Amino acid sequence: MTQEAQTEPQSDTLEVQPDQFRVLVVDNDKAHAMTMAESLERIGFVCTVATSGPEGAEQIMSQPFEIVVTDLVMNDIDGMEILRLAKENRPNCEVIVVTGHATVSTAVTAMQHSALNFLEKPLTPDKLRAAALKAAETIQLKRQNSELMRRLDEKFGFEGLIYSSSKMGQVVQRLQRIAPTDASVLILGETGTGKEVVAQAIHQNSPRKKKPFVPLNCAELSEHLLESELFGHAKGAYTDAASERIGRLEYANGGTLFLDEIGDMPMATQVKLLRVLESSEITRVGENKPIKINVRLISATNCNLEDAITAGTFRSDLYHRLRIVTVQLPPLRERPDDILPLFDHFLKMFAKKHDKKIRGIDRTVYQRCLEYDWPGNVRQLRNFAESMVVLDLDGTIGLDDLPPELIQDGDDLTPPAEPKPTVSANGELTSMVGQPISEVEKWLIAETLKSTGQNREEAAKLLGIGERTLYRKIKEYGLRGD
Numbered sequence: 001m002t003q004e005a006q007t008e009p010q011s012d013t014l015e016v017q018p019d020q021f022r023v024l025v026v027d028n029d030k031a032h033a034m035t036m037a038e039s040l041e042r043i044g045f046v047c048t049v050a051t052s053g054p055e056g057a058e059q060i061m062s063q064p065f066e067i068v069v070t071d072l073v074m075n076d077i078d079g080m081e082i083l084r085l086a087k088e089n090r091p092n093c094e095v096i097v098v099t100g101h102a103t104v105s106t107a108v109t110a111m112q113h114s115a116l117n118f119l120e121k122p123l124t125p126d127k128l129r130a131a132a133l134k135a136a137e138t139i140q141l142k143r144q145n146s147e148l149m150r151r152l153d154e155k156f157g158f159e160g161l162i163y164s165s166s167k168m169g170q171v172v173q174r175l176q177r178i179a180p181t182d183a184s185v186l187i188l189g190e191t192g193t194g195k196e197v198v199a200q201a202i203h204q205n206s207p208r209k210k211k212p213f214v215p216l217n218c219a220e221l222s223e224h225l226l227e228s229e230l231f232g233h234a235k236g237a238y239t240d241a242a243s244e245r246i247g248r249l250e251y252a253n254g255g256t257l258f259l260d261e262i263g264d265m266p267m268a269t270q271v272k273l274l275r276v277l278e279s280s281e282i283t284r285v286g287e288n289k290p291i292k293i294n295v296r297l298i299s300a301t302n303c304n305l306e307d308a309i310t311a312g313t314f315r316s317d318l319y320h321r322l323r324i325v326t327v328q329l330p331p332l333r334e335r336p337d338d339i340l341p342l343f344d345h346f347l348k349m350f351a352k353k354h355d356k357k358i359r360g361i362d363r364t365v366y367q368r369c370l371e372y373d374w375p376g377n378v379r380q381l382r383n384f385a386e387s388m389v390v391l392d393l394d395g396t397i398g399l400d401d402l403p404p405e406l407i408q409d410g411d412d413l414t415p416p417a418e419p420k421p422t423v424s425a426n427g428e429l430t431s432m433v434g435q436p437i438s439e440v441e442k443w444l445i446a447e448t449l450k451s452t453g454q455n456r457e458e459a460a461k462l463l464g465i466g467e468r469t470l471y472r473k474i475k476e477y478g479l480r481g482d
């Protein structure tokens with residue numbers, strides 16, 4: 001999950017479209033300013049010209065520009081001041097400084113003030129255009145990065161956690177206080193309660209969010225492999241270590257390491273991990289050179305570590321080091337208000353994934369979800385939702401799509417031949433949505449006739465149509481009418 005997130009492909013390519021960029025050209029030599037603007041306009045940039053420093057300053061304060069090209073030496077307000085003003089008031093703007101009087105010290109000062117480029121006169125159109133295109137590309141790249149961060153926030157931030165129970169509301173409030181700090185966090189909860197998504201959300205809301213989030217499940221590997229994964233190893237450290245390898249602790253440097261199922265970590269590895277946490281240094285297996293690291297540790301377990309300490313399988317010094325703050329995730333059965341929002345969320349997600357149209361959900365299905373005790377918690381609910389979407393034939397999640405655990409004696413498991421009305425969690429009639437109007441009308445007439453014991457006069461009255469119209473429709477739809 002994490003790998004996918006960190007390397008999510010960028011959908012937009014980096015092709016620069018100059019007409020998307022507004023350029024301010026500032027030069028008190030009017031002819032030179034016009035020439036620069038013209039040569040940028042020829043390749044599509046949208047230019048505004050200011051022929052003095054004060055005019056340039058006024059433009060920056062009153063209009064948004066993506067790029068500023070400014071001469072360095074001007075009366076009143078010089079190019080350095082324009083650079084400073086632009087960076088202060090338009091932080092996303094890129095500035096190109098042009099000068100006929102370049103000295104090393106002015107160039108250095110300009111760069112210190114984040115000028116993107118420092119161009120010397122005489123300026124050829126090609127040189128100027130290349131600099132402007134480079135500025136546009138830099139801006140576009142920054143925009144794409146912030147869009148990517150926004151998408152990560154949406155997927156893995158607190159926004160990605162679905163809940164409506166007050167119990168989870170309290171947990172999220174606690175997470176919001178914990179996330180910005182560097183404190184080690186121990187997340188406790190039954191299997192499938194969302195410990196990994198919560199760890200990811202903590203990372204995504206921390207100052208470390210631009211650095212890696214690295215998960216490692218301590219239960220899946222032998223002691224030997226776990227240590228090699230955690231600390232890395234030198235070439236030849238083992239018979240099968242053909243090349244050197246960076247460990248997850250080193251890979252997570254600057255970011256967050258998430259150790260899942262920490263209760264399953266062998267005692268010998270626990271000692272080594274504790275040493276790393278105390279010294280902030282690791283030593284790769286087979287090497288003796290320590291490497292400084294700065295990693296936030298989040299760990300999780302579904303077992304009782306205090307019992308494990310009493311049983312002698314977990315070190316109490318490591319336990320206290322890990323649990324600077326703890327987060328307890330309640331099982332799903334203790335937060336029933338979360339069941340339907342999560343169920344709806346997963347149905348939507350899997351309908352998209354499997355390219356299925358879900359028009360409605362039978363009310364009984366919701367009831368069964370609410371009555372069940374979910375021993376596998378959110379993961380089980382997610383798996384059930386996926387299986388229901390995959391099995392569905394008629395666009396309505398009904399009893400015929402239920403997994404065996406939710407079926408009760410006497411359930412009619414045959415898929416309905418005709419579309420039936422169903423309701424959503426908030427009581428709206430939904431299953432007819434997406435059906436042709438004729439199908440809806442046919443169903444409505446048949447049901448009304450049924451409810452009136454096939455009395456056409458009464459049915460026509462209820463439907464608000466004439467008896468003759470009703471008769472015509474009965475024939476048209478092939479309804480027997482008796």
Ligand SMILES: Nc1ncnc2c1ncn2[C@@H]1O[C@H](COP(=O)(O)OP(=O)(O)OP(=O)(O)O)[C@@H](O)[C@H]1O
Pocket residue numbers: 160161162163189190191192193194195196197198260302378379382
């Ligand atoms: N509040 C939530 N909102 C959205 N999805 C959730 C939520 N809680 C859990 N999930 C989803 O449920 C599944 C199980 O969650 P996760 O892997 O985080 O559980 P876990 O407690 O770490 O499980 P385990 O103890 O088995 O490692 C994941 O697919 C996760 O995306």
